[in-house]
Amino acid sequence: MKRYLYPFSAIVGQEEMKLALILNVIDPSIGGVLIRGEKGTGKSTVVRSLADILPEIEVVEGCAFSCDPEDTESLCPHCRERLEREGRLPRTKRKIRVVELPLSATEDRLVGSLDLEAALTRGEKRFEPGLLAAAHRGILYVDEVNLLPDHLVDTLLDVAAMGVNYVEREGVSFTHAARFVLVGTMNPEEGELRPQLLDRFGLCVTVEGLKDPKERVLVMERRAAFEADPEGFSKRFEAENQALAARIKRAQDLLPEIELPHEILYQIAKKTITLGVDGHRADLTLAKTARAHAAFQGRREINEEDLKIAERLALPHRLRRKPFEEISAQAFKM
Numbered sequence: 001m002k003r004y005l006y007p008f009s010a011i012v013g014q015e016e017m018k019l020a021l022i023l024n025v026i027d028p029s030i031g032g033v034l035i036r037g038e039k040g041t042g043k044s045t046v047v048r049s050l051a052d053i054l055p056e057i058e059v060v061e062g063c064a065f066s067c068d069p070e071d072t073e074s075l076c077p078h079c080r081e082r083l084e085r086e087g088r089l090p091r092t093k094r095k096i097r098v099v100e101l102p103l104s105a106t107e108d109r110l111v112g113s114l115d116l117e118a119a120l121t122r123g124e125k126r127f128e129p130g131l132l133a134a135a136h137r138g139i140l141y142v143d144e145v146n147l148l149p150d151h152l153v154d155t156l157l158d159v160a161a162m163g164v165n166y167v168e169r170e171g172v173s174f175t176h177a178a179r180f181v182l183v184g185t186m187n188p189e190e191g192e193l194r195p196q197l198l199d200r201f202g203l204c205v206t207v208e209g210l211k212d213p214k215e216r217v218l219v220m221e222r223r224a225a226f227e228a229d230p231e232g233f234s235k236r237f238e239a240e241n242q243a244l245a246a247r248i249k250r251a252q253d254l255l256p257e258i259e260l261p262h263e264i265l266y267q268i269a270k271k272t273i274t275l276g277v278d279g280h281r282a283d284l285t286l287a288k289t290a291r292a293h294a295a296f297q298g299r300r301e302i303n304e305e306d307l308k309i310a311e312r313l314a315l316p317h318r319l320r321r322k323p324f325e326e327i328s329a330q331a332f333k334m
Helices: 015-026 043-053 077-086 107-111 116-121 131-135 150-162 213-228 230-236 238-257 262-274 281-296 304-314
Strands: 033-037 057-060 091-094 098-100 112-114 127-129 139-142 164-169 172-177 181-186 203-207
Touching (some): 015 043, 015 238, 015 304, 043 098, 043 139, 043 181, 098 131, 107 112, 112 164, 127 131, 131 139, 139 150, 150 181, 213 230, 230 238, 238 281, 262 281, 262 304
Parallel strands (some): 033 203
Antiparallel strands (some): 112 127, 164 172
């Protein structure tokens, strides 16, 4: 029985959240998205719907780490050994995964652990992959990230920044690539993240329930139509989803061609100094976000609009006040 996900293009409103996610898909090095706001605003629906429309990825068949057969520099130890032994790696294609990190997760569940069964029964020291391995080349979704223990959040953000997971357990060292789009959600009423952790998220958006009665009615109508006929409803938005997926793919291909001129970098530095932003992470995130937005708009040059969008997404959670207006639906127009 086929399972249908709610179409991304059918989601009403929440343009800022959708754009922040898309920009991270275009350039995962932006550093993820923190979504702040009340429950019932479609956060998990948006994430899963976006993943569903993205192109399939090619992986090494049977690899627990989703290794890219074309990227021989980043192969896990198992695939590297297999390539040396057999001279080739079997390939298969699959959808991008959305891996959810539960609040009850332990550090071993997150980063991986020693396979005790193999150690006790056969005397072998084998590594058991964790959630970071499962999320490689996909999306790692952390609901209520502010309620996770700080040491787990620290580990998670470190790996997300480096793109590599290094684990040492019981004398066994293991390293594997762990590049993913990190998406964290939180309700500020349940407690805040420490400023040091907040700053580690590349982008941050605040979501709330729609205030326009017409939009709220449209949400109810579309949801009812989807529940009554998931297949028929999905087909209504199939063309829009395909067009958006193609646009994201074009942006990913265009991204390496977009340069960051000295004057743009100088403008970014002046802005962060003027606003009193600590450190240099904000500068780097602004540059990457502006570049990804230019690619999404199909341009090879960064303009003022790209910088404004980047500022609205990358700076508010690094400031004590929030001087930026919300992004409108205009951001999605070419």
